[in-house]
Amino acid sequence: MKRYGQVIRVKPEMVEKYIELHANPWPEVIAQIKACNIQNYSIFMLENHTLFAYFEYVGNDFEADMKRMAADPMTQKWWKETDPCQESLGLEPGEWWHNMREVFHCD
């Protein structure tokens, strides 16, 4: 299992929409997340400007699973709703969410 900590900006004017979408996520999107070996996935909001995600990846090919997720039509439709709410930090070329470095873990 590999733990991921990720960060992205939320546009202040889209905060309410973002919260509403994520309070009632589409069942097909949740099913796809699980099918792509992601578990225990939480997103936290810092004030009205930054999102912090934590999840656990239990598969053995993260890139292939993420490609599979990106190819799912309902997930694409979901991202059409959520992407305009967010803004990448743009710290790495081509990234959307930014992967942070894990500096501590205690089971």
Add this chain to the structure above:
Amino acid sequence: MKRYGQVIRVKPEMVEKYIELHANPWPEVIAQIKACNIQNYSIFMLENHTLFAYFEYVGNDFEADMKRMAADPMTQKWWKETDPCQESLGLEPGEWWHNMREVFHCD
């Protein structure tokens, strides 16, 4: 079980010390964390300026457990090392780490 997402700044000049301390945390401090009903505790670093923590609280009186942790002499000694590395966002009166709002969760 309650999930916590927290954020604090790390002082850029203290990043190396912070990483070194947390790569080899003191066993007594880890034991105290577990004794205070905190599990699955990870800290991630964003660039050299911000720390995001995720943990799961499995007790039933978080404030009492945090008081107990703060009264532990080895934890106090540990915090004497780690506190000077950090700087609170100061978003709430008296806070150290800032508790974020959970906006999404998927098991």
